[in-house]
Amino acid sequence: MRENNKNCTIAVDVMGSDKGPSEFIRALIYLKDQNLLNSDLILLGQKKRIERLLSVREKFIPLERIQIIDADQVISMEEKPITALKKKKNSSMVKAIELLKNNEADAMVSCGNTGAMMAGGTLRLRPIEGIERPALAAIIPSKKSPFVFLDVGANPESSPIHLMHNAILGTHYAQARLGIKKPKVGLLTIGTEQGKGTPIVSKTHQYLQEINDQINYKGLIEGFQLFDGDVDVVVCDGFVGNILLKSSESLFAFIGETIKRELLRNIKRKIGAALSASAFKDMKSQLNPDERSGAPLLGINGNIIKSHGSSNAVAIASAIVAAQMVVECDMIDGIKSDILLANQKIEVNN
């Protein structure tokens, strides 16, 4: 457990990103420049390569806060999680997880193989007492303010208890990351009338009502309400969440391409597009922001933040900031006590 007056330490797996370790170095420069770094960092990866990258830009990097641990293996995106974890004990990801396990770091950030990260995190750090399966959470923009969306792929077959746990996990993450005191929680379904949806949704709805003194449950929401921003946490299973997240990104790209093609169709439109170009840039950064990158694997005994494989420096920096936030909030301690309490209530009532 972290001592209270000490800075927190974040382990950063600098391998396994599509853009290579240099993007992490740019992230460090960005963090220093924006005055966002308030933790010590342990960089894990090929030591000589990292040292060379650091030395070139040493003036712009908070070297005094950085330690390097050599890890010469890399788990690629294509590798099978369990096999990779067993074979590559000396990989940056496995070593970062070990740092968490041994309390030598308070959180870790990685852009690597998601499956390996989930399997490694779950097997080595174990789920929090009372939780069976962890959940992966994302921050999604909406018409109002951003919201926490989970599970986006860790647990494709969720029981009502799992979904209830997701509501608690999402609540704590919204508190830590979005700074919302009593995050409003919605449960995603089809048709909000009594009796619609599935038995799993109905049972979860009942459970969430039963723990409504612990979370701020606002009831069922439908797909058409997803981007309204009326709730701060949207709960679903990992199958729906993953498909929804990925297809939304794909739809966003598709709409963007269609607009672009239409804008280039004739000279009048081209001139118009040139004059309004900054509007599209602003829209893109509002809807698909690197500043909200970083998805935590919630529900295990350790703070693991996943950033997507193609993260740029700003996205990586954002994931490091997210790691700092969950550590500073003692998020895991809060989750632990809430899960035990909720499980007791459900056991007594059902």
Added chain:
Amino acid sequence: MRENNKNCTIAVDVMGSDKGPSEFIRALIYLKDQNLLNSDLILLGQKKRIERLLSVREKFIPLERIQIIDADQVISMEEKPITALKKKKNSSMVKAIELLKNNEADAMVSCGNTGAMMAGGTLRLRPIEGIERPALAAIIPSKKSPFVFLDVGANPESSPIHLMHNAILGTHYAQARLGIKKPKVGLLTIGTEQGKGTPIVSKTHQYLQEINDQINYKGLIEGFQLFDGDVDVVVCDGFVGNILLKSSESLFAFIGETIKRELLRNIKRKIGAALSASAFKDMKSQLNPDERSGAPLLGINGNIIKSHGSSNAVAIASAIVAAQMVVECDMIDGIKSDILLANQKIEVNN
């Protein structure tokens, strides 16, 4: 059964739309104007009101093809399906379903209460032999050509057999509506590697491979591929499909609002937006077209086409055209033989 040299007859429930019966009259004018009508129509609703609406515009309407059946009750969007069906025997929707049941119409079109339409269609017309649950299909735009997406909400808890049936239903609908001879079929999941997804998806994947001489199965697809247009039919359960369809519409609207707000932020952008305004109009009609409106309830002994409650004249006309297409293709006969064959194969193999 329809005689081959006779025009087909479409029953049109002109009540139950948000815009009222007059929008249907505009749809008739549009159909005549665009030379799209090749069926006789039975309009169901408040007879006097329809007659008045028709008489005002009689020059522009193919009156010789129109018959009116009086139905003075309306099932509203808020009513509980089963209760509404029992209570309102004289509603336009119930009467339209009866016309199908009695072979007095070959297809019906309605903008009314979806739940009542699904329940009424299923209870009165019964599922096709070998099918347990019907599916609702939508046409979705993509980077290439539009594709059939099902189930978008009829059956939220689908077994592998139900999903296999959806693949067959979607194939026949893609043939009838999109004119594709051998529609490519994809099964929506998370992670296309062996062993990912859910047991239901894995089993369905196996079944679809086993009936690959009947359908053109291309394998699993992920959320990020949804709008790529590499397959013509995307299969999922009604829970995922409904949430995905509704959230995509919601995301589309959200992106549109954000662009609009950004474009109006300063004078330079406003001028740009004015010059390129036609591009946005074209984009909107490409991505959210009324021309592809109309979702059939597939898998029952009758052609029921649902158009959304806020359908305009073009959307209603499109649903009527869709009805004509499925009748002309004898879609139900094709589905019947394919389902029996597929069920036999699965029974023998498993």
